[in-house]
Amino acid sequence: MSPKRAQSGDAVPGGVWLREPRPASRAPALTRERIVAAAVEVLDQGGAEGLSMRRLADALDVHATSLYWHVSHRDDLLDLALDAVFGEVAASGGASGSWRADVAAFMGGLRAALLRHPWSAALAVSRPLLGPNALAHSESVYAALARAGLAGLDLRAGAAAVSTFVIGSVAAEAAWRHPGAAAARAAVNDHLRGSADRYPTLAAHAVTGEEDWATHFTRGADAFLHGLAVLGADRPEQG
Amino acid sequence: MSPKRAQSGDAVPGGVWLREPRPASRAPALTRERIVAAAVEVLDQGGAEGLSMRRLADALDVHATSLYWHVSHRDDLLDLALDAVFGEVAASGGASGSWRADVAAFMGGLRAALLRHPWSAALAVSRPLLGPNALAHSESVYAALARAGLAGLDLRAGAAAVSTFVIGSVAAEAAWRHPGAAAARAAVNDHLRGSADRYPTLAAHAVTGEEDWATHFTRGADAFLHGLAVLGADRPEQG
DNA sequence: ACCTGAACACCGTTCAAGT
DNA sequence: ACCTGAACACCGTTCAAGT
Numbered sequence: 001m002s003p004k005r006a007q008s009g010d011a012v013p014g015g016v017w018l019r020e021p022r023p024a025s026r027a028p029a030l031t032r033e034r035i036v037a038a039a040v041e042v043l044d045q046g047g048a049e050g051l052s053m054r055r056l057a058d059a060l061d062v063h064a065t066s067l068y069w070h071v072s073h074r075d076d077l078l079d080l081a082l083d084a085v086f087g088e089v090a091a092s093g094g095a096s097g098s099w100r101a102d103v104a105a106f107m108g109g110l111r112a113a114l115l116r117h118p119w120s121a122a123l124a125v126s127r128p129l130l131g132p133n134a135l136a137h138s139e140s141v142y143a144a145l146a147r148a149g150l151a152g153l154d155l156r157a158g159a160a161a162v163s164t165f166v167i168g169s170v171a172a173e174a175a176w177r178h179p180g181a182a183a184a185r186a187a188v189n190d191h192l193r194g195s196a197d198r199y200p201t202l203a204a205h206a207v208t209g210e211e212d213w214a215t216h217f218t219r220g221a222d223a224f225l226h227g228l229a230v231l232g233a234d235r236p237e238q239g
Numbered sequence: 240m241s242p243k244r245a246q247s248g249d250a251v252p253g254g255v256w257l258r259e260p261r262p263a264s265r266a267p268a269l270t271r272e273r274i275v276a277a278a279v280e281v282l283d284q285g286g287a288e289g290l291s292m293r294r295l296a297d298a299l300d301v302h303a304t305s306l307y308w309h310v311s312h313r314d315d316l317l318d319l320a321l322d323a324v325f326g327e328v329a330a331s332g333g334a335s336g337s338w339r340a341d342v343a344a345f346m347g348g349l350r351a352a353l354l355r356h357p358w359s360a361a362l363a364v365s366r367p368l369l370g371p372n373a374l375a376h377s378e379s380v381y382a383a384l385a386r387a388g389l390a391g392l393d394l395r396a397g398a399a400a401v402s403t404f405v406i407g408s409v410a411a412e413a414a415w416r417h418p419g420a421a422a423a424r425a426a427v428n429d430h431l432r433g434s435a436d437r438y439p440t441l442a443a444h445a446v447t448g449e450e451d452w453a454t455h456f457t458r459g460a461d462a463f464l465h466g467l468a469v470l471g472a473d474r475p476e477q478g
Numbered sequence: 479a480c481c482t483g484a485a486c487a488c489c490g491t492t493c494a495a496g497t
Numbered sequence: 498a499c500c501t502g503a504a505c506a507c508c509g510t511t512c513a514a515g516t
Contacts, residue, residue: 028498062500126361126414165400188369
């Protein structure tokens with residue numbers, strides 16, 4: 001628990017033999033990679049608000065203030081951890097012939113990675129995604145949409161919309177995946193049914209048992225990709 | 240600054256005249272409405288992380304612990320403030336004849352309200368939107384999409400996608416609207432141009448001066464609504 | 479019913495000091 | 498170069514007490 005190592009030997013006679021020699025290569029105990037890996041683990045267990053500098057330091061058997069040598073804010077930690085999640089997205093090559101199938105695959109891959117780390121989607125909406133892994137993913141989407149005929153502002157809008165849709169969907173899904181979500185959903189259904197006069201359409205159509213998030217997602221993505229295809233066909237060249 | 244009122248009179252002779260009589264109607268100093276209004280103001284000034292119980296209490300000339308009589312967590316405050324933002328969305332009636340025009344109007348109205356309170360979109364992605372104003376907005380969207388021919392799972396997926404797109408877009412936009420965003424954007428552009436080997440498509444197409452968020456948004460929304468129209472036409476009836 | 483005040487167990491971050 | 502330890506200015510939340 002408390003970070004201690006045998007360093008300053010007490011004056012015990014013959015104590016040399018009991019002490020480790022100073023390591024020759026002096027490899028730093030902490031590295032960015034170790035810190036980020038530990039941060040992802042802590043985040044997986046306790047969510048974003050469970051990641052404190054002290055708790056992370058504890059997990060690394062180190063003092064909280066030591067982290068500041070490798071990282072300048074807590075926010076940096078979050079950004080690094082988030083990019084690590086983007087790094088888990090299967091690269092899945094690229095040109096399969098159909099840009100639409102490629103983009104759908106990218107979206108599905110990102111969704112899977114974000115779902116594996118339920119804290120990540122909520123974070124991704126509000127932070128600029130500029131890490132190397134996030135950029136690599138962006139590059140793939142841009143390339144596929146360019147093949148669809150999008151360019152300039154349309155291309156940027158399309159790519160942004162794709163990310164926004166995936167990340168936003170997972171964030172919503174993750175918000176409903178906590179323990180006790182079933183009870184919460186039942187309470188919502190009761191509330192809607194009881195307010196059928198104020199929310200008639202919701203009472204009739206929004207009430208549901210366990211939602212099927214996966215087809216929810218693919219169906220929305222389908223609609224979306226269809227719209228993008230039309231956008232590409234409508235404006236074949238544009239700066 | 241510090242919350243004080245003349246209550247317990249010191250034993251000054253004739254001091255009765257100097258003290259206010261105990262107010263007859265004993266109206267509570269704090270109400271939920273006052274608290275929420277103040278919270279929105281504090282959030283507008285300092286963002287989500289600038290809202291602390293103590294700071295909010297200060298703004299209301301009250302002790303921090305007094306807030307807990309009216310509200311049970313800080314999270315409640317955030318949810319209430321968020322629903323207040325949804326309350327700012329112009330109701331804009333409904334049936335204009337074209338469901339698509341109606342949904343586009345709802346999306347634009349929500350975007351405007353969220354942009355007025357830059358902290359709100361990032362919050363909206365990760366919290367269930369169950370306040371009365373959020374539900375009223377949902378009801379409008381559901382009703383319009385039902386007129387488009389969507390039903391059952393398609394309707395829920397479509398409505399969720401509409402909200403997700405709007406809220407996610409504003410969150411991204413808000414993240415780029417801080418002071419110094421221009422410098423940040425320039426740095427990003429430099430970085431992308433310098434990494435043209437790794438991100439060729441980004442270097443060619445993602446680099447831009449000041450982004451035009453509004454047309455960015457409407458173009459994405461257009462593509463999206465087009466896809467939803469197809470979804471409605473493809474599956475005219477479905478539970 | 480509504481507000482105060484003290485208290486508890488935390489936070490992120492700094493900075494001088496050690497090795 | 499890298500880590501420690503003390504310190505500062507905060508946090509959310511509880512609970513008994515006042516009126």
